Each structure stands twice: as structure tokens, then as C-alpha cells.
Amino acid sequence: MQLFTLGINHRSAHLSEREKFAHTFQQTPHLMDTLFKTQAVEEAVVLSTCNRTELYTVTRCHHAVKEWLRRQQSFDEKLLTTAIYEHHDLNMIKHLMSVASGLDSMVLGEPQILGQMKQAYHHALRQGTVGKQFHKLFPAVFEAAKLVRSQTDIGCHPVTLTYAVIQLAKKVCPPLEQSNVLLVGAGETIELVANYLHRHNVQRLLIANRTLERAHGLARHYGAVPIRFEEMLTTLAEVDLVISATTSDTAILYKESVAGVMAKRAQRPLFIADLAVPRDIDPAVGELSGVHLYNIDHLQSMVSENQQSRQGAIFQAQAIIEVQAAHHLRQLRVLDASDMIRNYRKKMEQWRDQELDNALKTFAHHQDPVMAMRELARRLTNKFMHQPTSKLRDAAYTQHALLLNLLRELYEL
Structure with missing residues (x-):
């Protein structure tokens, strides 16, 4: 048995390529069924965020995993040579620990990824795709991430995606205290944005979600106004800033509908930040006069300053990961030997x-x-x-x- 991962992230691929790979994993339970039917895989976990999609496996043959991926109807085979990376055994453990620690994130040291990885692991537990190897490995990865955060400055002076969005929005929008903001979605990313805006005294905050009850729940916590998903277009005429992060398979805003809204705004600019993968906003919306549309890739330059402030912590974190990864690989070998x-x-x-x-x-x-x-x-x-x-x-x-x-x-x- 070997540990094997395939993945794509913000460093290896453009957003459009990441969208294609993410689409392949939209129906995770069904995909896992087909993967396990190959009998090449004993365990599997899928992590999918706005910046990465990764498949972690315990497999008899990593070539069989790649062949399975090639056979998926929505998969673009060219990605295997242009954008997808792979890691084996010790390098996979190091990669997992780096990802969980925020070392591989667009925003260096951001804590959100650890929670997302835990969610992916617990989802796989419920699906029955976690066995004895991952039962040992993933808790060890989470512990290594805690060590990195407690023993280095990797999480100090955070520069978050929300911060980057607000800095860009300042160029065209009034100050937050005078701005009306619409959030679309009700997941973890939107909750983090809502928390930030609430703490920075945004004038008016509205939350639209397909499930109104979920929007109500977030709105109560952050002093926001919940609205129905169908009211989103009408609301666009009133707001200065839109931040969207849903899990929709297709775009939720198109050029034609937004053009009608812009005609009612009396030349007031509209700033839209699309934090979703796949994208929520049709890229053609950005062609409209007065619309300032940014997606997840555009934010990369805004967070680059974060890299410099934390460079010293990277070397400390990598040293911790080297030791922890080697230790846990030995533990997994002992686990393998125990069966024998x-x-x-x-x-x-x-x-x-x-x-x-x-x-x-x-x-x-x-x-x-x-x-x-x-x-x-x-x-x-x-x-x-x-x-x-x-x-x-x-x-x-x-x-x-x-x-x-x-x-x-x-x-x-």
C-alpha cells in the first residue's frame, strides 16, 4: 500500500482550470463509489476549497487512480500534464501538513484551511472511505498544524481574503461605515466575511441565500438583513459592494441581468468580489461599464505582502513538519507491520x-x-x-x- 495524492491549486493552475477539476468532484459520493470499484484504492478523502481540490488516497497502484480520473466524463485530461501535481508517501504527509498549517495557502498562515480539511476528513468518515491508515494520519496532520501555529509566528499579522477584498473595494466604494454590502451564500467563507464587516461597522449588511433559514441564522449573529435569493437582483441596485461565495455548479449572475441593474444605478460603480470556485459571476459581467469584478485569482497580488512578513516563520514551520512527517510515516509502517x-x-x-x-x-x-x-x-x-x-x-x-x-x-x- 502507498499514500498518493492528486491535486490542483492556485499556484499550479488558473481559475478556469481549477473550475474544471472542481466540477469533476462535485458529486463526491458517486465519484467515490466508482473509485472504490476499481479495487485499487482502500481509503480516500477529497478536499475542495476555493483555492484547491485534492484527492488523498491509500492505494495499491497510483497509476490506477490516474487512469480512473482520466475516465471521468467531465475531466479534462490535459490537466494531468499542465496543472495537476502528485505526491507519494512521505511527500504526501509533508504536503498534507503544509496545507493544514496554511503554508500552501494563498494567504500564508490563514487558519480557515485547517477547518476545511477537518470537514473533508469527517465527511469521508461518514461516507465510510476512511480506514486504519487515515484514522492515524489525519489526526496526526491536525496535531502538526497545531504545533506549527503554537511554536511559530505563521499566524501573526493576518492578511485575509476579506482584507484584500476591502482594500480593493476602497478604490471605488465609500468607507465601510457608509457602505451597503450584499453577501451571497451562507457558508464558512461568507460567515468570515460577515464577521469582519460587522466588526468594522459596515453601514448596512444584507445576506442572500437559497435557504432563507440559513441566511436568518447568519443575520442574527452579525446584525444583517436576510433576503430571499430571488430578491438579489433587486437589491443590487441599492448596494455598493457584493461578495459572493456559494457552492453553485453554475453562475448565479449574468451580464444581461446585471446590465439591467446598472441602468438604474445612475452611474454609481458596483464592486463585486467572486470568491467561489466554480465562479458565481459570469466573467462577462466585468465588461459592463461601472462594474468592478474581481475573482479569487485577482486577489493573489493583494495578499503577496503577507508572504514577506512571515518568511521567517516558514523555515521554522517546515522544520517542524519534516520531523512530524518522518515520525508519522514510521508510525504508519508499524501499523502495516502489525497486520503482518x-x-x-x-x-x-x-x-x-x-x-x-x-x-x-x-x-x-x-x-x-x-x-x-x-x-x-x-x-x-x-x-x-x-x-x-x-x-x-x-x-x-x-x-x-x-x-x-x-x-x-x-x-x-
């Missing part, structure tokens, strides 16, 4: 029980007890010695030095 030890013990116990049954039968026929015990010892010794002896002869004949040395060490010869 269990099977070996079971085999020996079966031989013992067979020969003990034979010995008891001879006692029943009043055979000399001493002779019966000697026969039991002889038969057991022959059974225990047969395979190692045969392997020793084969190793000597083929000059298999490594196997000979292993057998010498194992039996202290």
Missing part, C-alpha cells in the same frame, strides 16, 4: 492447534506420553522451520545477500 505480525501469529497458532489435536488423539489411544510429546515437538519444529529453511537455501543459491542478512538478523544466526 497478526497474520503470522495466527498462522503459528493454527499449526500449534493442529498438532496439539493430533497429540491429544494419541493420548486417547494410550500411547506413551513421552513419545507423544516428542512427536509433537518434532512436528512443530519441522513446520516452523520449513519455510525459513527453504528461503535460506533459495537466498544462498541466488546470492540474495539482503535476504540472507535479514534472516541472520531475524534469527540471530
